[in-house]
Amino acid sequence: MSRQGSAGTGGPLDAESIARGVIGGNRQMLARAITLVESENPVHAESARRILEQCITEGRHAMRIAVTGSPGAGKSTFIESLGEEIISNGHSLAVLAVDPSSLRSRGSILGDKARMEKLTARKEAFIRPTASSGHLGGGAPKTHETMLLLEAAGYEVIILETVGVGQSEVHADAMTDFVLLLMLPGSGDELQGIKRGIMEIADAVGVTKADGERVELAKATASDFTAALGMLPEKHPGHRRKVLLTSARSGAGIKETWGEITGFFDLLQKSGELELRQLQQRSSLLRDLVEWGLRKAYRSDPAIQQRKAEIEAEVAAGRLSPFEGADLLVEAFRLRR
Numbered sequence: 001m002s003r004q005g006s007a008g009t010g011g012p013l014d015a016e017s018i019a020r021g022v023i024g025g026n027r028q029m030l031a032r033a034i035t036l037v038e039s040e041n042p043v044h045a046e047s048a049r050r051i052l053e054q055c056i057t058e059g060r061h062a063m064r065i066a067v068t069g070s071p072g073a074g075k076s077t078f079i080e081s082l083g084e085e086i087i088s089n090g091h092s093l094a095v096l097a098v099d100p101s102s103l104r105s106r107g108s109i110l111g112d113k114a115r116m117e118k119l120t121a122r123k124e125a126f127i128r129p130t131a132s133s134g135h136l137g138g139g140a141p142k143t144h145e146t147m148l149l150l151e152a153a154g155y156e157v158i159i160l161e162t163v164g165v166g167q168s169e170v171h172a173d174a175m176t177d178f179v180l181l182l183m184l185p186g187s188g189d190e191l192q193g194i195k196r197g198i199m200e201i202a203d204a205v206g207v208t209k210a211d212g213e214r215v216e217l218a219k220a221t222a223s224d225f226t227a228a229l230g231m232l233p234e235k236h237p238g239h240r241r242k243v244l245l246t247s248a249r250s251g252a253g254i255k256e257t258w259g260e261i262t263g264f265f266d267l268l269q270k271s272g273e274l275e276l277r278q279l280q281q282r283s284s285l286l287r288d289l290v291e292w293g294l295r296k297a298y299r300s301d302p303a304i305q306q307r308k309a310e311i312e313a314e315v316a317a318g319r320l321s322p323f324e325g326a327d328l329l330v331e332a333f334r335l336r337r
Contacts, residue, residue: 015050022055022153027126030153034128037149038142052145055152061278062094062151063265066172068162068198069182074208074248075161078182080116081248085258086157087124094126094155095119096146098163126155144175144285173201174284177268177277178261181205182246183225185218200232204242204260211247218245239267298333307332 013021013029018036021029033055036048067082069075079095086093095116119125128146143160150158162172173179181202205225210218222243229241242260246253268274298304311328314320320328 015047016054018047019051019054019152022051022149023058025154027153030126030149031128033149034146037145038130048145052148056148058152060151060154062147062155062158063261064147064158064160064176064178064281065261066160066162066176066179067182068172068179069206069208070184070187073182073184075182076116077248078206078208078246079159079161080119081251081254082257083116083119083122083125083159085254087122089258091156092124092126092154093119093122093157093159094150094153095128095159095161096143096150097127097129097161098143126150126153144281144288147175175281177274178203178264180257180261182208183221185209185214185221187221199228200235202229202241203235203239203264204244204257205229206244206246206253206257208246208248210245210252211250215245236264236268236273238271239264297337301333301336304329304333304336 013032018029018033022033033048033051036044036051039045039048067075067079076097079097083093083095097116116127120127130143130146147158147160160172160176179201181198181204183205185207187207205222207218207222207225222245225243229243235241244253244257244260246257248254265274268277308329311320311325315322315325
């Protein structure tokens with residue numbers, strides 16, 4: 001699919017024009033649509049919804065891959081090497097790189113695009129760094145919606161680089177098809193500290209930086225993780241989760257990792273599980289949107305916020321228990337609806 005690298009947009013465009021641009025592969029319109037979707041400005045919400053409604057009717061589906069891992073595992077460097085392999089196999093690629101936000105300023109460095117210089121220069125790739133805004137789940141508040149835009153734009157592979165490894169990353173599994181967990185050589189000793197949930201959602205484990213003097217240590221780490229995966233219940237019928245040795249510096253294991261991913265998708269495609277999983281992703285998005293809408297309505301209701309301040313003062317003074325206070329707030333919000 002051809003993509004226009006730039007296009008004059010003139011003044012403000014309506015949602016339908018932006019949606020048509022996204023579907024037509026216009027990168028500038030895609031970036032504008034993502035900005036509207038991510039915006040917290042209420043004025044943009046209706047435009048974003050109309051764009052998404054039009055884009056989702058296209059029914060396009062990409063290979064959705066989540067890459068997670070401990071800090072220092074080299075996720076961005078690995079993704080750049082894997083991205084080069086994906087593009088060399090004739091696929092278009094979009095990368096959503098989520099950076100952690102400051103709990104105080106809500107800001108983020110958003111340095112992943114700078115760390116993927118080679119991939120950024122490729123016309124077949126679209127890289128979008130975004131801040132987590134304190135959102136749990138490994139992504140950002142609007143990650144799932146952004147994926148829908150990228151699919152509508154025709155990108156065949158989408159990689160979600162999550163914030164890091166942890167129990168909250170389990171939510172990323174609900175919006176992607178394949179989860180790759182990256183670990184450093186020597187991290188086998190940390191298995192006890194790794195949450196069972198993140199191991200259970202991993203479809204494969206990659207031991208990174210397996211080069212030079214670290215090769216033997218990486219092999220030992222791979223053995224530890226192979227044993228750990230063997231003790232976990234099967235995630236997908238007929239799929240045996242593998243541990244791969246990789247090195248972005250030497251290129252070792254990159255081609256094999258892509259082969260493992262494509263083999264996984266072939267298996268799920270043939271069994272019909274991939275289509276089922278895509279339907280489940282829509283249901284997951286529905287639940288997220290409902291919860292997000294309820295939280296927004298709760299926080300934006302002046303009467304509820306006034307009542308909340310009163311109840312918090314009562315709880316802080318010890319005149320009301322947190323449980324009673326919560327019940328009162330929920331009931332007050334329910335009656336307001």
